[in-house]
Amino acid sequence: MDVLLITFSQTGNTRKIADAMADAFQEAGHLARTIPLNEANPDDTTNVDLLGVGTSCFSSQSPTPMKTFLRTLPALNGQRSFVFATSSGAPGRVLYDLASLLRGKGAEVVGGFLARGEVHHPAPHMTGQFPGRPSEEDLIRARQFAISVTEHVSMNRNGALINNKPDALKPGLGFYDLMGTALSDKMLRLMMPEPKPDPVMCDQCGWCVDECPMDNIRLLSAPILGDRCIRCYHCLNGCPQKAFHADWRFADPLLRFLYNVNFMRWFGDMKPGEQIY
Ligand SMILES: Cc1cc2nc3c(=O)[nH]c(=O)nc-3n(C[C@H](O)[C@H](O)[C@H](O)COP(=O)(O)O)c2cc1C
Numbered sequence: 083m084d085v086l087l088i089t090f091s092q093t094g095n096t097r098k099i100a101d102a103m104a105d106a107f108q109e110a111g112h113l114a115r116t117i118p119l120n121e122a123n124p125d126d127t128t129n130v131d132l133l134g135v136g137t138s139c140f141s142s143q144s145p146t147p148m149k150t151f152l153r154t155l156p157a158l159n160g161q162r163s164f165v166f167a168t169s170s171g172a173p174g175r176v177l178y179d180l181a182s183l184l185r186g187k188g189a190e191v192v193g194g195f196l197a198r199g200e201v202h203h204p205a206p207h208m209t210g211q212f213p214g215r216p217s218e219e220d221l222i223r224a225r226q227f228a229i230s231v232t233e234h235v236s237m238n239r240n241g242a243l244i245n246n247k248p249d250a251l252k253p254g255l256g257f258y259d260l261m262g263t264a265l266s267d268k269m270l271r272l273m274m275p276e277p278k279p280d281p282v283m284c285d286q287c288g289w290c291v292d293e294c295p296m297d298n299i300r301l302l303s304a305p306i307l308g309d310r311c312i313r314c315y316h317c318l319n320g321c322p323q324k325a326f327h328a329d330w331r332f333a334d335p336l337l338r339f340l341y342n343v344n345f346m347r348w349f350g351d352m353k354p355g356e357q358i359y
């Protein structure tokens with residue numbers, strides 16, 4: 083089989099899962115390619131035997147750049163596919179977003195896989211949650227998932243995979259599923275602080291302009307942000323000069339309330355005994 087994996091991964095967690103899956107596909111004798119979302123062409127998705135789509139989770143949903151890409155795909159006419167994501171303890175509807183958009187294009191989604199990913203969100207309460215994830219064990223689970231997908235597809239089995247994460251294929255009604263539905267980019271722009279570049283520290287290298295997934299930064303005498311920001315903080319995290327800052331005085335307590343360990347245990351998918359730090 084020719085397998086294509088398309089990933090949206092800003093801090094590398096989802097990419098690690100994709101690479102582990104690609105290794106498993108190759109060990110099983112298949113051709114597997116992993117490409118980042120910003121290099122993917124919608125037409126690439128129609129000439130393969132199996133399509134995997136993976137993303138990080140933002141605001142308990144799939145990030146906008148991935149949703150926008152999936153909406154531009156051509157008809158997928160029964161294309162066998164699967165979805166995967168990494169998140170902290172509140173994945174909400176991230177897998178379902180991917181699966182439902184693929185299904186909307188006519189793809190047959192056989193299952194979904196989720197792993198924990200260390201959080202690099204710059205809000206003081208969020209940063210460093212789930213250190214070291216995905217772990218070796220997460221990567222082994224990813225490989226096992228890939229093998230079960232190949233068996234399922236090559237044996238032409240019907241229905242969903244045995245080790246599918248059930249909420250990939252049907253919408254949930256939990257707290258974080260509802261948050262993922264309710265939190266629009268517009269609301270996030272109101273609730274979360276805008277990253278602000280310091281023109282004195284900026285050396286105009288252009289990294290943030292190239293890397294912003296919303297094409298929202300222009301470089302004049304200093305970086306200027308437009309109105310499409312999704313508050314992913316990739317510019318702030320990655321600027322080589324550390325020229326961006328954000329004011330967390332109001333948003334950090336809000337995030338502490340919405341994404342605390344108890345809520346993630348009661349309403350998210352934190353397992354009994356699993357630690358956040
Ligand atoms: C801006 C931002 C928002 C996030 N929102 C959530 C969330 O709502 N729920 C969750 O479980 N994880 C959330 N996370 C954690 C990421 O989904 C997690 O760290 C993921 O593994 C990052 O993947 P990547 O390294 O492939 O980019 C968020 C992270 C960032 C940076």
Ligand code: SF4
Nearest residue numbers: 284285287288290321
């Ligand atoms: S990445 Fe940092 S240093 Fe480079 S242009 Fe952007 S703000 Fe300036």
Ligand code: SF4
Nearest residue numbers: 294311312314315317
């Ligand atoms: S401006 Fe920064 S925070 Fe906003 S979308 Fe672009 S990279 Fe993300």
